[in-house]
Amino acid sequence: MIDKFEVAIIGGGIIGCSIAYYLAKEKMNVAVFEGNQIGMKTTSAAGGMLGAHSECDGDFDAFFPFARSSQFAYSELKEQLNHLCGLDIGYRKGGILKLAFNESDRNELQSILSQPTVKWLDKETLSEMEPHISNKLLGAAYIEEDVNVLPMAVCQAFAKSAQILGATINEYSPVHNIHKKENGFLIETTTGQVEAEYVVVANGVWSTTFFKQLGLDRQLMPVKGECLSVIDEKMTLKHTIFHDHCYIVPRSNGRLVIGATSIENDWNEKVSLDGIETIIAKAKTMLPNIAHLKIDSFWAGLRPQTFDRKPFIGHHPEEEGILFATGHYRNGILLAPATGQMIRDLILKRQVNNEWVEAFKIDRHQPFAIK
Amino acid sequence: MIDKFEVAIIGGGIIGCSIAYYLAKEKMNVAVFEGNQIGMKTTSAAGGMLGAHSECDGDFDAFFPFARSSQFAYSELKEQLNHLCGLDIGYRKGGILKLAFNESDRNELQSILSQPTVKWLDKETLSEMEPHISNKLLGAAYIEEDVNVLPMAVCQAFAKSAQILGATINEYSPVHNIHKKENGFLIETTTGQVEAEYVVVANGVWSTTFFKQLGLDRQLMPVKGECLSVIDEKMTLKHTIFHDHCYIVPRSNGRLVIGATSIENDWNEKVSLDGIETIIAKAKTMLPNIAHLKIDSFWAGLRPQTFDRKPFIGHHPEEEGILFATGHYRNGILLAPATGQMIRDLILKRQVNNEWVEAFKIDRHQPFAIK
Amino acid sequence: MIDKFEVAIIGGGIIGCSIAYYLAKEKMNVAVFEGNQIGMKTTSAAGGMLGAHSECDGDFDAFFPFARSSQFAYSELKEQLNHLCGLDIGYRKGGILKLAFNESDRNELQSILSQPTVKWLDKETLSEMEPHISNKLLGAAYIEEDVNVLPMAVCQAFAKSAQILGATINEYSPVHNIHKKENGFLIETTTGQVEAEYVVVANGVWSTTFFKQLGLDRQLMPVKGECLSVIDEKMTLKHTIFHDHCYIVPRSNGRLVIGATSIENDWNEKVSLDGIETIIAKAKTMLPNIAHLKIDSFWAGLRPQTFDRKPFIGHHPEEEGILFATGHYRNGILLAPATGQMIRDLILKRQVNNEWVEAFKIDRHQPFAIK
Amino acid sequence: MIDKFEVAIIGGGIIGCSIAYYLAKEKMNVAVFEGNQIGMKTTSAAGGMLGAHSECDGDFDAFFPFARSSQFAYSELKEQLNHLCGLDIGYRKGGILKLAFNESDRNELQSILSQPTVKWLDKETLSEMEPHISNKLLGAAYIEEDVNVLPMAVCQAFAKSAQILGATINEYSPVHNIHKKENGFLIETTTGQVEAEYVVVANGVWSTTFFKQLGLDRQLMPVKGECLSVIDEKMTLKHTIFHDHCYIVPRSNGRLVIGATSIENDWNEKVSLDGIETIIAKAKTMLPNIAHLKIDSFWAGLRPQTFDRKPFIGHHPEEEGILFATGHYRNGILLAPATGQMIRDLILKRQVNNEWVEAFKIDRHQPFAIK
Numbered sequence A, B, C, D: 001m002i003d004k005f006e007v008a009i010i011g012g013g014i015i016g017c018s019i020a021y022y023l024a025k026e027k028m029n030v031a032v033f034e035g036n037q038i039g040m041k042t043t044s045a046a047g048g049m050l051g052a053h054s055e056c057d058g059d060f061d062a063f064f065p066f067a068r069s070s071q072f073a074y075s076e077l078k079e080q081l082n083h084l085c086g087l088d089i090g091y092r093k094g095g096i097l098k099l100a101f102n103e104s105d106r107n108e109l110q111s112i113l114s115q116p117t118v119k120w121l122d123k124e125t126l127s128e129m130e131p132h133i134s135n136k137l138l139g140a141a142y143i144e145e146d147v148n149v150l151p152m153a154v155c156q157a158f159a160k161s162a163q164i165l166g167a168t169i170n171e172y173s174p175v176h177n178i179h180k181k182e183n184g185f186l187i188e189t190t191t192g193q194v195e196a197e198y199v200v201v202a203n204g205v206w207s208t209t210f211f212k213q214l215g216l217d218r219q220l221m222p223v224k225g226e227c228l229s230v231i232d233e234k235m236t237l238k239h240t241i242f243h244d245h246c247y248i249v250p251r252s253n254g255r256l257v258i259g260a261t262s263i264e265n266d267w268n269e270k271v272s273l274d275g276i277e278t279i280i281a282k283a284k285t286m287l288p289n290i291a292h293l294k295i296d297s298f299w300a301g302l303r304p305q306t307f308d309r310k311p312f313i314g315h316h317p318e319e320e321g322i323l324f325a326t327g328h329y330r331n332g333i334l335l336a337p338a339t340g341q342m343i344r345d346l347i348l349k350r351q352v353n354n355e356w357v358e359a360f361k362i363d364r365h366q367p368f369a370i371k
Ligand SMILES: Cc1cc2nc3c(=O)[nH]c(=O)nc-3n(C[C@H](O)[C@H](O)[C@H](O)COP(=O)(O)OP(=O)(O)OC[C@H]3O[C@@H](n4cnc5c(N)ncnc54)[C@H](O)[C@@H]3O)c2cc1C
Pocket: A010, A011, A012, A013, A014, A015, A016, A033, A034, A035, A036, A037, A038, A039, A040, A041, A042, A043, A044, A045, A046, A047, A048, A049, A050, A051, A173, A174, A175, A176, A202, A203, A204, A205, A206, A207, A224, A225, A226, A227, A259, A260, A300, A301, A302, A303, A304, A325, A326, A327, A328, A329, A330, A331, A332, A333, A334, A335
């Protein structure tokens, strides 16, 4: 006898777990197959910024509204998930400061500053808000609505809530093959086989191994990010600060998280001496006093990058029963709720914003191939 | 040149840090001297139950009102501390269930059940609330107002808030000697000497080393408690349960904390095989399914026990400038806010409930000496 | 351009790394593809007993001589590997004591005791050798030649030595597919594709996922083993002791390793409360004093079990370029050198003991199928 | 009833444990009182170089012969301790290379190079021995006899062997006071009182707290050293290298240990961002490839420094029953055996080299006081 599910989700990172949660809420019979342990890969490495504004990079058509809807979803989720499963997702206000050391930095912030919810802070205001910040700054763009969460806590809260609502979560169950059958799919895992009507490929950067097998000429490239955290004994920093691809995030456990390098095409998940040196140097530029703080820990994760840095969310072009929810690059934490909702709506054939469907479909036009 | 403080606090556990916080709020110039790292001793080992009812043991004159005032203080502290320092103390409602397997268990609960806020739950109600609990139970006393916190988070929030309010926190600074001087005291630490008008002895079970030196015929006895935590993947348990000196506490990080042994007069802070075996057996009696859960970690701590199991809080009988705040046994987390407030009031010469002064003074009558 | 190797080895546990070492010594161009980190799966969980006698279970035709040749290989390897790569494999003499509490235990030891190198020790001799052992024993079979190593150290020494000799070790590189090509094979990994003339399937219990894909009606079943280690402050135990599937191994880092449960068909690699409870109870039966020792850590691993509990070592029945080296169940540490040598000899077409070829070939007769 | 010992040793670092071992071998009734856990303070932070030559700094009268006798003792200890207690101290040959990047570096090495056992290696020889070393070097002084050990392993082997020989080791037992009595001393620890004929003050940098209490105008200053270790997958480095107060030590567990900063008068035992940055930079100067290696862990320790950087070993000037064995600064691992032997000989009134007595006595002339 073989187990049957309505939906089988491959990957138990924040994306797979979000999908499981939103489907389980609709009483779908859903199962997650996680090769390792829930959330322990890229999700556990993330800073946890919900940077709808700070990450939008000028894409106000699809990315920005999608990201904002996800951000809004979080403000409800924090209560809902806590109520359901008892976990606390560490939702924390404060906003993000994008720093400008000079006019060129400031120019780069123009597009963000044009948004109504973002404001410019001059040097004085800034140093009142954050007295320990570098005194070489011109000012900063203050994005009050870009808040933080604890990524692992969100992921575990999704997984546990999904389970409480009836979903099955299988850890240590890597999926090896997806076979088409008459009415659905046969999924082969190390631990056995199951059948499902729908399959969602949501295993982060490792999704790339299924693309060819499923007849798709697409690829994900890992962009490794290395981080470290320090113990902030006093209160050196209250807001997340950001400059030159580096950030410092204050956590509600008293740690400052410093991130992150961007090393393309490196599958090794350990932290190099070089990486650590780089981010210490950048952190000191923003917050000189950080040099005296004491190290707590270090880690790395692999961001799943697509050719245009936007995720692949939607149906397989020829095989409706297969869906993708992957390639979230730097923004998987931010986008997890909206991704879960979109996959739910696609499976339940509810209405989905067409801009998003087009922008995120896996067979959208790719200008040139990665080699 | 020697540093001078109004108040020097020996010990940076939850008690010392609470005192520092309440004094710093009054703009006192206060310093904590911690031999190791903030909170890493007994405080870090605690379950975090605020068991004003469940621990009161019939003492409605002093312990219970003192404990209740402390419990109330927590409901305000969670916002105040978060606002001030950004840390989250993990305050979590849900209450405590004291289980009765038979009539004799039930009889022991009579005194608690006589309290207006505590109610009896029969077997059916109980198994609806907690479906995985043992089916051999008669019922349970439900103490809804006995909530939980994360002990380390509270301690760090006190310490960090105190620092932000101007207090000095010295880690790795064990105090060796307290010398009387003309206008106060000279405190010798490994890292140097300081002067203070008031000295508060708040170094948990290690306070015992100062008693003789300060001319007091008192002692503290360590009662070692060993614990372990498991990963609760689904939601096996929602409320803290308690029976036969053992408890299981659900944490907002998805862990169940199982505690604790009581080994008298053992100063060794490591966990023995015996200890682990004992608490696993007890936990299975209460919650049979727990046997299948996976272990997360294990640890031990030393409860500071006085001859009558009530803390020593108050002035030295002959030396007004020396105060004690120690011997909190099983209830230091619960009693930390009230202890901090009482020491503050004693130093600022504000009014203090006389029952408490009498019940907790270090020179109260000891019926027989511990040998 | 695609990388080409003479031999591609799937799996970087002790088996894969041993093969890489023996081939690299012959100047073969070899690469290991490890999905995770070298040795971190079953290998890291092992006790490290080289139990040629204690594990032979009456099979004196193939298993025993194969195991003995492996044991002998270790006595040379310890110097060779250290010289080459600087690592110390923790080779430690002392032997294994198989305990008999009663006549029935003693009868079970008859077959082992019939071997010339094994001797019976009576109660008195035993309690002189191991004063803290249970006083309820009849005696023990003393297998002096069954020594210990540190499994992770061996595995890393094989890997590092192989690298120094020219082999390529790829971590974080799971293999997904093996395709036949004209002159060899195409191996697909997450991190790209490579070509090889020979492919060795050596990925422990996860080898099972390749069997069907390669047209073989075989399976491996995980048998999970849970362990813990304690700190032996004095010298409670000098020799490895063994009874009723449980053992206690003294390590040269001052730890006693206690193992292990045998949970069939469980792919989850975490330790359960039940498991811990079971092995503590068994350890106390053998060595009552162990109850007071302090816990150091705990872990679990998955033994790869075949239908007859002997490994699969040899060519694919139809495809000479594919070889298997897997299914080493409880004895992968013991058998690693002999397995590496046998695969080397098969690839280099040197002579190999025919009894071994027949006993370990993957298409040997399986009396009934596992379902 | 109070416990009585012939010798009470305060401190269970490598120095205290060595003394316990050498006294226990002479059947003395000895007890160690360790405030925390054996070896977990400065000892566990050390690199483990036995740098008799490289550290001697021109002192050929006392330091050098003392250090050499200690180094020789190690070559026997490795067998003796292993035989007695089963632990392996990680003794590893290979020697130390003191690098010269320019003529000025080379001049500094003259004094070392004048020693018969030390030789100069030119650039070519050096790059054959260590192909990955910086190509900007002139050459190096090769001190073949300066070998390595694993400091924690040595310390635990001393402790365990001492126990097996009859010594008592008390962990979690800080000593607070030493009182003179009629025939010996009363030692107050947290865990109770004991009597002893001799007291040895061997608690590393914390010994400083007893000096004043014992009427001595001496002080120890902590010199904090921060380290990190990386995983050396291939064999990037075979010998210990040393330059500009920084070193890289290859360990037999495949790690390279990089050390160390020297921060005076800092009692905090955690690692700062600054410290890490500094040693990474220095390590890259010596071994550029190290930049790509992956971090394993980081830690810090406090070196106990005396006014002239030589240890205090010997009797209290007025109180024969009190001895000191402390202030070993950068060389406590190297000097542990010789220190243990010297204290043994002083207590047993055997003959001791008079140069050493004079050079290391605590009341030797201090040219100017540290303030
Ligand atoms: C340093 C760093 C900082 C970041 N900061 C932020 C941030 O501040 N905000 C933000 O929004 N995003 C951030 N990100 C990005 C974010 O972490 C990712 O976009 C997100 O975690 C992707 O989630 P995922 O579930 O797709 O992938 P993962 O978390 O990697 O989950 C995929 C899962 O699939 C499993 N798996 C793989 N193969 C298989 C298989 N064959 N079968 C079954 N299971 C399989 C894996 O074990 C894994 O658990 C950051 C990333 C990094 C590295």
